[in-house]
Amino acid sequence: MRLERDALIAVFEQLLAHFGPLHWWPGDGRFEIMVGAVLTQNTAWTNVEKAIASLRAADVMELAAMRATAPDALAEMIRPAGYFNVKQRRLRNLLDWLHAQGGHDALLDWPTPRLRDGLLSVNGVGRETADDIVLYAYDRPVFVIDAYTRRLFSRFGWIGGDEDYDQLRLGIEAALGHDVALFNEYHAQIVYLGKDYCRTRPRCGACPLAGLCPFPDIGG
DNA sequence: ACCCAGGGTCATA
DNA sequence: TATGACCATGGG
Numbered sequence: 001m002r003l004e005r006d007a008l009i010a011v012f013e014q015l016l017a018h019f020g021p022l023h024w025w026p027g028d029g030r031f032e033i034m035v036g037a038v039l040t041q042n043t044a045w046t047n048v049e050k051a052i053a054s055l056r057a058a059d060v061m062e063l064a065a066m067r068a069t070a071p072d073a074l075a076e077m078i079r080p081a082g083y084f085n086v087k088q089r090r091l092r093n094l095l096d097w098l099h100a101q102g103g104h105d106a107l108l109d110w111p112t113p114r115l116r117d118g119l120l121s122v123n124g125v126g127r128e129t130a131d132d133i134v135l136y137a138y139d140r141p142v143f144v145i146d147a148y149t150r151r152l153f154s155r156f157g158w159i160g161g162d163e164d165y166d167q168l169r170l171g172i173e174a175a176l177g178h179d180v181a182l183f184n185e186y187h188a189q190i191v192y193l194g195k196d197y198c199r200t201r202p203r204c205g206a207c208p209l210a211g212l213c214p215f216p217d218i219g220g
Numbered sequence: 221a222c223c224c225a226g227g228g229t230c231a232t233a
Numbered sequence: 234t235a236t237g238a239c240c241a242t243g244g245g
Contacts (some may be wrong), residue, residue, distance in 0.1 A: 047243055
């Protein structure tokens with residue numbers, strides 16, 4: 001694993017120049033970000049949007065109201081996001097935990113490690129979901145690792161791809177320095193890249209990173 | 221018809 | 234620690 005700041009920044013700058021600032025997370029407020037983070041697990045965001053719209057329409061996009069929603073009804077609302085039975089439970093686990101801590105605003109002054117570990121203690125909230133929440137809902141400098149990040153950085157030859165999640169995260173954080181705005185925008189850019197190019201295009205001629213990627217012809 | 225998506229848990233070895 | 238099964242909808 002060889003992660004250098006200059007190389008990481010060069011990729012970031014080129015992505016930013018191509019896509020423009022993305023202003024993530026797509027969603028409104030801390031609570032909705034958390035809900036979205038759970039719903040988007042292994043799921044296309046377009047599907048999550050339908051679920052979020054239905055939660056809003058039912059007027060339950062709020063901690064107390066969603067917690068008061070019957071399990072079957074909640075599952076039905078989030079159905080388009082897939083895994084709806086599993087996610088209904090995971091969502092409820094998170095809501096119950098938040099309630100037990102005094103609500104999501106009570107977490108605002110928690111130190112980052114406590115916040116992260118607390119979220120990870122919730123069944124159904126894994127490393128990526130926790131880090132989505134920590135970074136995008138609580139503005140803490142953790143770098144979110146997802147499948148796209150591994151694919152991209154592997155392609156550049158910076159990592160093997162099968163590194164332990166936290167080993168990889170800490171390596172990137174050490175290289176970049178703890179910068180919330182940078183981490184926020186970088187992860188967003190990576191997801192955009194992965195979504196539009198890395199998988200759907202077998203050859204990378206039109207890739208925004210053309211000219212920078214050492215292996216542009218590997219394909220998806 | 222097939223592949224995959226902004227993962228995570230659980231059982232098993 | 235490390236695999237594999239499982240969860241499920243919607244778009245390409």
